[in-house]
Amino acid sequence: MSLKAIVTGGGSGIGLAAATLLAERGMKVACLDVNPPGEPFIGIKVDVTDDAQVRAAVAEAAERLGGIDVLVNNAGIGAQGTIEDNPDSEWQRVFDVNVFGMVRVARAALPYLRQSEHASIVNTCSIAATAGLPQRALYSATKGAVLSLTLAMAADHVREGIRVNCVNPGTADTPWVARLLDRADDPEGERAALNARQPMGRLVSAEEVAAAIAYLASPEAGATTGTALAVDGGMQGLRLRAPN
Ligand SMILES: NC(=O)c1ccc[n+]([C@@H]2O[C@H](COP(=O)([O-])OP(=O)(O)OC[C@H]3O[C@@H](n4cnc5c(N)ncnc54)[C@H](O)[C@@H]3O)[C@@H](O)[C@H]2O)c1
Numbered sequence: 001m002s003l004k005a006i007v008t009g010g011g012s013g014i015g016l017a018a019a020t021l022l023a024e025r026g027m028k029v030a031c032l033d034v035n036p037p038g039e040p041f042i043g044i045k046v047d048v049t050d051d052a053q054v055r056a057a058v059a060e061a062a063e064r065l066g067g068i069d070v071l072v073n074n075a076g077i078g079a080q081g082t083i084e085d086n087p088d089s090e091w092q093r094v095f096d097v098n099v100f101g102m103v104r105v106a107r108a109a110l111p112y113l114r115q116s117e118h119a120s121i122v123n124t125c126s127i128a129a130t131a132g133l134p135q136r137a138l139y140s141a142t143k144g145a146v147l148s149l150t151l152a153m154a155a156d157h158v159r160e161g162i163r164v165n166c167v168n169p170g171t172a173d174t175p176w177v178a179r180l181l182d183r184a185d186d187p188e189g190e191r192a193a194l195n196a197r198q199p200m201g202r203l204v205s206a207e208e209v210a211a212a213i214a215y216l217a218s219p220e221a222g223a224t225t226g227t228a229l230a231v232d233g234g235m236q237g238l239r240l241r242a243p244n
Pocket of ligand 1: 008009010011012013014015032033034035046047048049074075076077097101124125126127168169170171172173174175176177
């Protein structure tokens, strides 16, 4: 019997790559996004900042899929600057998507996940949760919250048979990063700096993050809950000497 998955932010980048891989591995996949993709996915338009829309979208996904076994909580937006650079309204907007959005979708999905024999939630967190990156105060605070939320949810739901884990990507080559580079004064220089920040000397691909998501989402990872899997080119764990 094929598992049923919903992927938020499944219209682009890491979410689309994850949805594609889960479908290739035989899952039925619904993508919930403000800009949802079409076939072969069930695309459902939803803004994760609106609780009524989220509840309706998750119920529709469960109905059309025939249940929910896997939730990939991935929709997220970026923010730049130090704590002096963004007003309260921007802090509220980014937390609303990156943290409260995950809470809303998971809350709506839990009744369906409880019915599953292989229930699993994978949150897309970030290297920004575990390393201090310059000019990312707001974004990093949201991802720090996602990491703690992952651990707390894993504890709350382990006895219900629901696993909760997250992936921590380094800078990934997605449309998001392309937009960031487009806005930079020196896009080539900025790309070179992002590449150099990762010990492997290159950005992570969306497919590499998707592979980690697919592993954590699958019954193969049945003994794994409350973990963060880094997919960051070595950025969190390694301390290299400067090249000669
Ligand atoms: N790209 C990176 O370098 C990187 C690194 C670490 C973590 N991440 C995380 O990965 C996730 C996906 O990022 P990406 O790089 O694939 O970005 P992306 O911009 O390519 O895709 C994000 C998707 O989320 C959707 N989305 C945004 N706001 C939404 C909302 N309110 N409701 C519903 N859908 C919404 C967008 O429409 C888009 O399809 C995010 O959570 C991001 O924080 C990205």
